[in-house]
Amino acid sequence: MKIHPSIFVSPKGEQILDFGQNMVGFCKFICREERGGQIHLQYGEVLQQECFYNGNYRSAKAEYNYTSDGCIKEVEPFFTFYGFRYVKVSGISKIDPKDFTGVVLYSDLQQTLQVSTDHVKLNRLMQNSLWGQRGNFIDIPTDCPQRDERLGWTADAQVFVNTACYHMDCYSFYKKYLNDLRYDQKVHYEGDIPMYSPSLKKAAGSGGAVWADAGTIIPWNLYQAYGDKRLLDENYSMMKEYTDTVITVDKKDGNHHIITSGFTYGDWLAQDGVCPQALLGGTDENFIKSIYYKNSLDLTAKAAKVLRKKEDERYYSSLSNQVRKAILREYFTPVGKLAVDTQTAYVLSLYYQVFIDKNKVIEGLKARLKKDLYRIKSGFTGTPLMLPVLFENGMDEEAYRILFNEEFPGWLYAVNLGATTIWERWNSMLPDGRVNGINMNSFNHYAYGSVCEAIYKYIAGLKFTKAGCKCALIAPKLNYRLKHMKLAFESPLGTYQIEWFIQEDGVFQMDVMIPYGATAKVILPNHKDKRIDELTSGEYHYCYMPVIDYHHPFSESSIVLDLLSNKEANRVFRERLPRIYAMVTGEDEEFLAMDLIAFGYHKMFGTSLDEIAEAGKALRVIKV
Incomplete structure (x- = not known):
């Protein structure tokens, strides 16, 4: 695949090629310089104040130097690739963009999905996820392709596997990656799974929950995608040995079936940590570790059932049930409420079917989302499972509201800022276009692109x-x-x-x-x-004709967030209920998740229920 650039001159006088897409590969060019001419290419993902920038690459130079021999020829680098949208060119006085070509590199995987909607920004999000996969599927599933890292992080690989297998035929690609995992497990980690693989001869630490669980999740999900029992059988030993290492940890912890020791990144880069830029989220790490312990027991038992290993199936299923009971004792109240009040905790409980009373967990998640103003607070652990959980449990409206949110934090926030791939952080870039820190900030990080699984599975259907x-x-x-x-x-x-x-x-x-x-x-x-x-x-x-009218969704029962996000509903709200509108659009955001009817019961808003009912009539006639 090849992309041809446009060119512009920055306020600093830099000559910059814009390829219009954050891509992975290299820039080749026709050299017309005299002998001894020095040409310098520098690669970057985003601009800052309309000038070249790649400070988020950390120590990676991301450059190419060429000395002309005086012959007109096409020049391209070998044995390297870059992650970039922009290329700053030095050493050529007058640049013709037709002399430059962006060459896109990725493992040669057949694209298996064609998808489109009537929503331009949702289409862009799905393309961003696909481009993130292209850029990070070069021999191994890297977390990011541009900075001084490019490692096969195991959590990223496992949370994205289902989306990846919609987008492309990933059978051979993931089979090779499982071979890498198995080699590391046998040679360097004594049954455990590293945080990234290849581990560079044990340079990586043990993965811990969610990351190391790639050793059970990827083999099982590949079996679901392709139905190949042989591949499942080839990787059964890896699944079993990894699960056995967690069982050993459990025994060392006192055999209480709650994992309290060992490392995990937890709900990495969630928005409910000690501050918005915190690396670790707010969900109890032992809860996460114990939930994933149970899941690996479940998946190993399921694999054993498919492979007719009845003794293993009974053993892992029995132990999974014991772990489930332990989690219920430790993290749920006697009446069934989940004691860990975070989005991710509720999502894990529902996704992995660990609860006393399912309805109470659903009620807890609904309440948590409302308190959070339907803004996603989860990180690498909770986010990929959020929309599947909402759709599976009758919370379609909440799922759509979160997916179509255009403010930070949300997927379309990045689209509105011009993203052409998925970002590492919800706020990798601030609304004014400034890069939000350079220590941990990639603009091509496919993990959050896993949301597309829910789009294809539940929205397309x-x-x-x-x-x-x-x-x-x-x-x-x-x-x-x-x-x-x-x-x-x-x-x-x-x-x-x-x-x-x-x-x-x-x-x-x-x-x-x-x-x-x-x-x-x-x-x-x-x-x-x-x-x-x-x-x-x-x-x-x-x-x-369906029983629901999808063209007239608004009424006095609509919540403020939904009204404000529609131009015509916003106008009716502002004109019919000006006092309420002034309060909810001010600095205090606590009213954004309320429906209009609720305002009629509070004298402080100075609006009667009759006035709200009249506004409701005006809202009902709005056609979308």
């Missing part, structure tokens, strides 16, 4: 329920924020296609194609008869 994509659940989750989505996925069995519309008259239309040898259950969203179809291969068409 293609969720696989049997290994190897043999059976799908097609059940799009609709919302007024999106009116059209089209997805085509090349599975191991063939192509699945889903395209749905919410038409101008409110009618829902969906076309589905299922490949030969596959089956699907189709749950039609908000059908008046709650229709469910069991289908075999073929093409199918649906058209009906």
Whole structure:
């Protein structure tokens, strides 16, 4: 893949090539300089005050020097690559951008997904995730491709594996990475898994929870994606030996089945730490370690069942049940409330099915999200699982609200600031365009791009329920924020296609194609008869009026955040309820998660319920 740049001169007089996309590879050029001419290329991801910048690369020089021999020739570097969007060129007095070409490098993996929507920013987010995968899938899944690191961090690899396998055929790529993990495990880590692999001959520390759990999560998820029992069998020893190392830690901790020792990065780079720039999140690390201990026991037991290792299945399943009971005793109140009040804790509880009363955990998550004004506070551990948990547990509105949030912290915040890949931090760049610190700040860090799994699985509606994509659940989750989505996925069995519309008259239309040898259950969203179809291969068409009006979503029951985010609803709110509007748009943000009706019960707002009801009538006629 090749990209041709434009050129501009910075306020400092720098000649800078702009390739329009944060990419990984190199810049080749036609050299026309006289013999002895010195050409210097410097690579960077972002600009600062419209000038060249790569301070976030830390000690990486990210440069290329060439001395001309006087012959006109095409020049390119060998044995290296760069992460960049911009190239500063020195040594050429008059630059012709046609002489320069950006060469994109990534492992040669077939793209298996084509997807689009009617929402430009969501399309850009999905492209950013794909470009992040391209740039970081060069032989190993690196965390970032540009600074003095480029390491195969295990947590990044495992949280992204499902999204990666939608985007591309990653079977061979991840198989090779599992070989790297297994080599490190056997040669350097005595059954444990390092924080990155290749470990550079044990330069890496032990991964700890979430990171080391790549040793069980990736093999199992690859089996789910491709249905290859042989690959699962090849990696079963790694799964078993890693899980056994955690069992050993448990025994050393007193065999209480709560992991209290050892290292973990926890909910890395979450927004609920001691400060917004904190590296560690606020979720109890022992809770995270114990949850992932249980999950690795579960996955090893599931793998044993597939491979018909009945004794192992019984052993790991039994121990998993004991760990579950221990977590419930330690972290839940007798009536079933989760005692760790963070977004990530609730998400882990629901995702990994560890709770006394599921409804109480759902209520706790709803309350936590409302307190956090529906702004995502989770980090590397909680974020990839957030939207799947919300969609799986009937919180579709919360999932859409978080996904489509355009303020910090959120995925579209970066899109609004011109991101063309996924960032390492929610606030890698400040709203005024300044880089927010250089110590830990990559603008091509694919982990948070794992959100696309939920977009494809729940919004497009293609969720696989049997290994190897043999059976799908097609059940799009609709919302007024999106009116059209089209997805085509090349599975191991063939192509699945889903395209749905919410038409101008409110009618829902969906076309589905299922490949030969596959089956699907189709749950039609908000059908008046709650229709469910069991289908075999073929093409199918649906058209009906849903019971929910997706063109008129606003009323007095809408929360302030939703009203403010829509131009027309914002206007009605401002004109009909000026006193409330003035208060909620001031410095105090605590009212943003309230619905309008709630304001009528507080005298301090000076507005009656009748006035709010009249505003509701005006809101109901707004068509989106």
